Amino acid sequence: MKFKKFFTLAFGFAAAASVAHADTLVIKGSDTLGAKLVPQLAEAFKASHPGASFKIAAEGSATGFAALLNGTADLAMASRRAQMTEVSEGTSKNINLHPTIVAYDGIAVIINSGNSIKGLTKKQVEQIFTGDIKDWSAVGGKPGPISIYTRNTASGTYVDFSAMAMKKRNYAGSAQKMAGNEQIAAEVGKNANGIGYVGIAYIKASGVKALAVDGVEPSIKTVQSKAYAYSRPTFYYTNGAPTGLAAEFTAFTVSAKGQKIVQQVGFAPIQ
Amino acid sequence: MSSKSIKQKRGGFFGLNFDQIIKYFFGGNAIGAVVVLLLITVFLFREGANFFPQNWQSVELYRKSGKEYVDNIREVVNDHTALSRYLQDLRERQTRALLKSKSLEETNAALADFDKFNNAFDSTVDDLRSLLGDLTDATTAIEDKFKVNKNMIEERSNLLKAGKKEEAAKVTVQDIDLKKEILPIQATFPAYQEKSAQLKKALENLTATLPVLPVKELQPRLEKFKNLTQQYLAGFPAVEQNLKSWDPEKPVPWYKAISTFFGTEWVTNSYWQDWYGLMPLLVGSIMVSFIAMLMAVPLGVCSAIYVSEIAGAKERNFIKPYVEFISAIPSVVLGFFGVAVLGETLRWLSQQAFLKWVPGFPMTERLNAFTAGCLLALMAVPTIFSLSEDALNNVPRAFKEASYAMGANRLQTIVRILVPASLSGIISAVLLGFGRVIGETMVVLLCAGNRIEIPDFTQGPAAFFQPVHTMTGIIAQEMGEVVRGSIHYRALFMVGIMLFLISLVINFLAQKIVQKYRISIG
Numbered sequence: 001m002k003f004k005k006f007f008t009l010a011f012g013f014a015a016a017a018s019v020a021h022a023d024t025l026v027i028k029g030s031d032t033l034g035a036k037l038v039p040q041l042a043e044a045f046k047a048s049h050p051g052a053s054f055k056i057a058a059e060g061s062a063t064g065f066a067a068l069l070n071g072t073a074d075l076a077m078a079s080r081r082a083q084m085t086e087v088s089e090g091t092s093k094n095i096n097l098h099p100t101i102v103a104y105d106g107i108a109v110i111i112n113s114g115n116s117i118k119g120l121t122k123k124q125v126e127q128i129f130t131g132d133i134k135d136w137s138a139v140g141g142k143p144g145p146i147s148i149y150t151r152n153t154a155s156g157t158y159v160d161f162s163a164m165a166m167k168k169r170n171y172a173g174s175a176q177k178m179a180g181n182e183q184i185a186a187e188v189g190k191n192a193n194g195i196g197y198v199g200i201a202y203i204k205a206s207g208v209k210a211l212a213v214d215g216v217e218p219s220i221k222t223v224q225s226k227a228y229a230y231s232r233p234t235f236y237y238t239n240g241a242p243t244g245l246a247a248e249f250t251a252f253t254v255s256a257k258g259q260k261i262v263q264q265v266g267f268a269p270i271q
Numbered sequence: 272m273s274s275k276s277i278k279q280k281r282g283g284f285f286g287l288n289f290d291q292i293i294k295y296f297f298g299g300n301a302i303g304a305v306v307v308l309l310l311i312t313v314f315l316f317r318e319g320a321n322f323f324p325q326n327w328q329s330v331e332l333y334r335k336s337g338k339e340y341v342d343n344i345r346e347v348v349n350d351h352t353a354l355s356r357y358l359q360d361l362r363e364r365q366t367r368a369l370l371k372s373k374s375l376e377e378t379n380a381a382l383a384d385f386d387k388f389n390n391a392f393d394s395t396v397d398d399l400r401s402l403l404g405d406l407t408d409a410t411t412a413i414e415d416k417f418k419v420n421k422n423m424i425e426e427r428s429n430l431l432k433a434g435k436k437e438e439a440a441k442v443t444v445q446d447i448d449l450k451k452e453i454l455p456i457q458a459t460f461p462a463y464q465e466k467s468a469q470l471k472k473a474l475e476n477l478t479a480t481l482p483v484l485p486v487k488e489l490q491p492r493l494e495k496f497k498n499l500t501q502q503y504l505a506g507f508p509a510v511e512q513n514l515k516s517w518d519p520e521k522p523v524p525w526y527k528a529i530s531t532f533f534g535t536e537w538v539t540n541s542y543w544q545d546w547y548g549l550m551p552l553l554v555g556s557i558m559v560s561f562i563a564m565l566m567a568v569p570l571g572v573c574s575a576i577y578v579s580e581i582a583g584a585k586e587r588n589f590i591k592p593y594v595e596f597i598s599a600i601p602s603v604v605l606g607f608f609g610v611a612v613l614g615e616t617l618r619w620l621s622q623q624a625f626l627k628w629v630p631g632f633p634m635t636e637r638l639n640a641f642t643a644g645c646l647l648a649l650m651a652v653p654t655i656f657s658l659s660e661d662a663l664n665n666v667p668r669a670f671k672e673a674s675y676a677m678g679a680n681r682l683q684t685i686v687r688i689l690v691p692a693s694l695s696g697i698i699s700a701v702l703l704g705f706g707r708v709i710g711e712t713m714v715v716l717l718c719a720g721n722r723i724e725i726p727d728f729t730q731g732p733a734a735f736f737q738p739v740h741t742m743t744g745i746i747a748q749e750m751g752e753v754v755r756g757s758i759h760y761r762a763l764f765m766v767g768i769m770l771f772l773i774s775l776v777i778n779f780l781a782q783k784i785v786q787k788y789r790i791s792i793g
Contacts (some may be wrong), residue, residue, distance in 0.1 A: 062540065062752035069754050082413045088422035089754060092429065116375070132352055137366035138359045142377055145635055152721070153540035154752030167404065168542035173724030176636065176738050177748070190615070193635065 008186035029064020060154025079156035104268035106223035108210040119212035131172025147163035201266030303741035318763035327528035337453035432697030547762035555739030562644025598653035606717035631733030643719040689704020696787035699781035712743035
């Protein structure tokens with residue numbers, strides 16, 4: 001939730017103030033990565049690197065890129081690739097966006113567990129999120145107006161989903177924008193007619209179930225084999241190749257130990 | 272001689288005497304406040320004002336990159352989708368009717384024929400849609416190329432400015448002639464002609480024989496659908512004409528930069544064209560504030576009347592601090608309360624059978640304009656209460672005494688004398704309460720639902736139970752993702768300026784009303 005992030009941030013500031021001379025890594029960006037995975041990686045990293053501290057703010061991939069371009073972060077978490085305009089914006093400011101793939105993720109379409117629908121086709125998913133279909137009866141469910149929950153525009157998942165599932169069409173105007181994966185899961189869990197999408201690490205939230213898309217269930221396995229339609233890599237971005245603490249942290253993330261945490265949290269490890 | 276002896280001697284602190292120190296201390300603080308305020312205002316306007324030239328450029332690029340041309344075709348596809356939605360709606364109605372006597376499986380089976388028709392209708396536009404997809408990709412690529420090139424030019428000039436000639440020479444800058452770039456786009460015109468002709472033929476064939484619906488009463492809707500399809504087809508020649516006469520070099524008038532800002536679409540971070548239209552946000556903000564005021568005005572004003580005119584000293588000493596205490600609750604706490612408790616409770620209430628008569632019930636979303644409005648009312652009550660009470664207390668005692676002397680009872684005195692006499696103060700209290708509410712951020716961000724679509728006012732009062740997005744909410748939500756100096760960044764500042772102007776007007780009105788209509792005391 002927003003508050004959690006706020007506290008992480010506040011805690012980060014407090015920590016930064018108390019150990020001002022120690023190494024501090026400022027990480028900003030994707031909520032998908034930053035809500036669970038990166039804080040856990042940071043904890044594990046700190047065990048082997050005493051004195052290192054982290055400031056993590058997870059408010060969407062776009063915030064990470066903006067922070068790198070504005071020079072207010074050392075490392076950006078992103079659930080999408082940098083857009084062409086972001087890259088060129090960077091070059092004009094002498095900032096070279098450098099990606100490192102750290103994990104694979106699938107975007108799961110979730111509905112309320114009381115809904116009788118078991119799966120949708122890709123076409124139906126597109127129609128629902130673009131607003132072409134407004135009622136559950138159109139996809140064979142119990143009649144009821146569909147409530148769409150999406151991430152907000154800062155999110156990489158928002159942009160990725162539009163590209164992967166909606167043929168880059170715009171979201172329905174009726175979609176409600178939520179700040180994070182957990183908020184989407186919470187709203188869908190409380191709304192019998194709700195539908196939303198979250199990273200597969202979040203499908204175990206209470207009151208929701210993930211839908212099979214074109215007959216394939218979202219799971220770490222189907223994401224790894226790329227059988228699941230909405231799979232994508234996730235990244236760390238740095239200004240040029242990572243250096244110093246950022247390099248150590250990136251190396252730790254892609255190491256066997258780091259990838260074990262990746263799998264525990266619910267992402268698919270890189271091979 | 273005596274005047275000389277009381278003259279104070281110079282010295283003390285930097286040659287200032289005590290009185291002067293006091294004067295400069297207070298004066299300095301006042302100047303500090305004024306300067307800070309001025310700086311903020313200047314900053315706000317400086318950051319925001321550049322929005323219009325940038326927006327003008329963006330609209331111009333929208334035309335020059337051929338996106339406008341492609342949007343003509345998009346319109347055709349979207350209108351087809353609208354017809355498709357009409358069919359979806361018809362299916363929904365049939366399902367509802369059939370479910371009364373059949374199971375879900377039987378219903379779906381009974382609708383198989385209709386579904387076939389539905390799918391056939393859907394696929395008629397596939398060819399045109401794929402053409403549109405290609406054109407979308409092509410124009411986006413052209414636009415990206417142009418933007419990237421612009422950044423390169425900027426980089427080169429930055430390097431040149433810094434005196435790094437070698438590096439500057441390495442930056443590859445292309446000469447992009449947009450007019451030439453979009454020729455292939457315009458060259459697809461015959462393909463469009465062919466595909467739209469095919470679409471027309473397919474639709475005519477399809478609607479020639481309509482399926483028989485399992486629900487007889489709904490058959491006329493299908494007939495209406497046929498008419499709508501014919502109307503849709505009748506619009507084709509006009510689109511073709513538009514495409515033919517479309518000219519990328521036609522200059523975009525300057526007022527477009529302003530009119531799009533007051534438009535009805537706020538679309539950001541999209542794969543197509545971003546639009547920064549204030550309307551959905553303004554409507555959302557005003558709706559939420561209106562709901563809040565609807566509740567806060569009676570509560571605030573009536574409790575002020577009670578406390579100042581009717582309550583005894585004991586009651587007054589309890590109620591007054593109590594109401595004013597509400598304003599001590601941080602708005603984020605109220606917002607959290609709204610998400611965790613109020614939203615859920617209101618939805619549960621709206622699902623109760625005895626409240627079915629209320630328009631908009633049962634609510635589909637727990638976070639909506641009404642939920643946010645309820646909480647904002649709480650924030651406005653203390654402001655309205657305190658200021659109204661002051662206004663009532665300022666009515667000269669003689670008014671009240673005269674009224675009683677004439678034989679009026681308490682109710683008559685309150686309604687006929689006290690309230691009219693303090694009306695200007697009460698109105699300004701209400702206005703200031705409104706100003707407090709419209710500028711509130713945390714509660715609306717958490718509880719208003721953040722839906723960008725303007726609520727559907729054709730549904731009457733039910734629109735108040737729909738989610739909205741607000742001016743303050745959008746700034747808080749999108750602030751983090753913008754790059755400094757980008758058009759999106761400036762658009763958010765423009766929204767801030769609009770909020771600033773609204774508050775300014777409200778405060779100005781509140782002051783004017785008090786000054787102009789104050790009843791002379793004495």
